[in-house]
Amino acid sequence: MADLPAHASPKLPPQSHPPTSSGPDALPDDASQGSGITTGQQTPALPNSLLSPAFTPPATPGGTLNLTSNPTKALHESQAASIRHQGEHTKAPKLLSQLPQVECIVRARIPTTNGAEMFLHLYHNDMDNKEHLAIVFGNKIRSQSLDRVYPGETEMDRMIRGAYVGKLHPGRVSSWFDDEKNAESQSEGQTKVEPPLVRIHSECYTGETAWSARCDCGEQLDEAARLMSFPVEDLSSDAPPEAQSLRSHSAGGVIIYLRQEGRGIGLGEKLKAYNLQDLGSDTVEANLLLRHPADARSYGLATAMLMDLGCGADVNPDGVRLLTNNPDKVRAIEGPNREVLVKERVPMIPLAWRTGGQRGIKSSEIEGYLKTKISKMGHMIQ
Numbered sequence: 001m002a003d004l005p006a007h008a009s010p011k012l013p014p015q016s017h018p019p020t021s022s023g024p025d026a027l028p029d030d031a032s033q034g035s036g037i038t039t040g041q042q043t044p045a046l047p048n049s050l051l052s053p054a055f056t057p058p059a060t061p062g063g064t065l066n067l068t069s070n071p072t073k074a075l076h077e078s079q080a081a082s083i084r085h086q087g088e089h090t091k092a093p094k095l096l097s098q099l100p101q102v103e104c105i106v107r108a109r110i111p112t113t114n115g116a117e118m119f120l121h122l123y124h125n126d127m128d129n130k131e132h133l134a135i136v137f138g139n140k141i142r143s144q145s146l147d148r149v150y151p152g153e154t155e156m157d158r159m160i161r162g163a164y165v166g167k168l169h170p171g172r173v174s175s176w177f178d179d180e181k182n183a184e185s186q187s188e189g190q191t192k193v194e195p196p197l198v199r200i201h202s203e204c205y206t207g208e209t210a211w212s213a214r215c216d217c218g219e220q221l222d223e224a225a226r227l228m229s230f231p232v233e234d235l236s237s238d239a240p241p242e243a244q245s246l247r248s249h250s251a252g253g254v255i256i257y258l259r260q261e262g263r264g265i266g267l268g269e270k271l272k273a274y275n276l277q278d279l280g281s282d283t284v285e286a287n288l289l290l291r292h293p294a295d296a297r298s299y300g301l302a303t304a305m306l307m308d309l310g311c312g313a314d315v316n317p318d319g320v321r322l323l324t325n326n327p328d329k330v331r332a333i334e335g336p337n338r339e340v341l342v343k344e345r346v347p348m349i350p351l352a353w354r355t356g357g358q359r360g361i362k363s364s365e366i367e368g369y370l371k372t373k374i375s376k377m378g379h380m381i382q
């Protein structure tokens with residue numbers, strides 16, 4: 001590539017982003033908002049089919065009820081009527097007919113507290129303005145959009161945005177060749193490896209950051225990272241069955257971390273749902289009472305990100321192994337035209353169930369939460 005002076009970097013023209021193979025050719029302009037991706041033309045509008053039902057302004061149930069005479073009865077009557085009325089929302093979210101366009105903007109190495117390393121990839125897309133993430137374990141999985149050469153960028157620019165092979169170290173000058181680790185970086189991709197382990201994770205502030213025992217989201221995130229980062233020889237005999245069955249970690253793994261807090265309804269609405277749960281509703285009923293679908297998520301972004309990471313059927317016909325208990329997710333991740341192949345579903349058994357209550361989350365709330373996921377959301381926790 002051209003050897004441009006370093007001062008060229010801050011003055012680069014806006015990036016032009018060629019459409020990805022998965023992207024829609026054209027989007028109708030009947031909808032809203034800017035996107036993180038510029039295409040050199042005006043940002044295409046979103047078709048209605050891509051808009052999440054979560055954007056519908058919710059109304060709090062019971063808000064117009066007179067709760068003073070018999071508040072419990074009034075609330076329950078309201079709940080029953082509302083759920084009957086919104087029964088259609090319990091259906092699985094509609095699959096997007098076309099995948100969004102995604103672009104990995106930056107990647108950085110993150111050493112983790114358990115000793116493993118991961119590469120955090122930050123994505124922009126043409127569907128929303130959120131910073132969705134891919135947490136990549138191992139050095140075999142690379143983002144095609146990140147590796148693309150931007151017009152006029154310097155070697156330093158490439159290294160700063162994470163588009164390098166091998167490792168960064170003081171004094172390194174080339175993004176393409178890491179002289180200290182040349183052998184490792186050049187041998188990448190030459191050996192046949194097992195299908196990568198993949199987890200599609202939805203953001204959960206309460207479960208991942210605020211120590212909530214209402215759900216197992218934090219535990220699932222930790223467990224996914226553990227399974228993807230443990231070298232096989234470190235798996236002891238008390239490791240969970242799904243870890244024991246992993247034949248090789250050489251292919252690494254990916255956690256696609258989607259900013260779909262509260263199953264797509266957002267943190268504020270999820271907190272309202274928690275209050276409704278304390279008033280007697282289960283996790284599904286609470287969403288419906290708030291006039292949200294039971295599950296407002298979509299997974300087109302995850303499919304597009306997996307394709308960008310070389311996990312799509314186009315370059316990875318062996319498919320991926322998906323860590324999930326959610327049957328809807330398996331089909332949704334595969335995309336409208338099976339752009340990604342899920343070769344195997346790897347269940348995520350709650351730690352408390354695996355260890356007979358010795359470890360893991362203990363609370364009456366989580367028992368009810370898991371029970372409802374099995375009975376109403378079809379989760380296969382086995």
Ligand SMILES: Nc1nc2c(ncn2[C@@H]2O[C@H](COP(=O)(O)OP(=O)(O)OP(=O)(O)O)[C@@H](O)[C@H]2O)c(=O)[nH]1
Nearest residue numbers: 202203204215260261262263270273283324325326
């Ligand atoms: N609306 C709502 N969202 C919740 C609740 N508890 C957890 N969540 C959200 O649910 C999402 C995680 O989804 P889960 O249902 O645990 O799991 P899943 O992704 O469907 O399936 P798995 O792959 O098996 O984990 C996160 O976005 C959480 O914030 C709740 O009670 N109500």
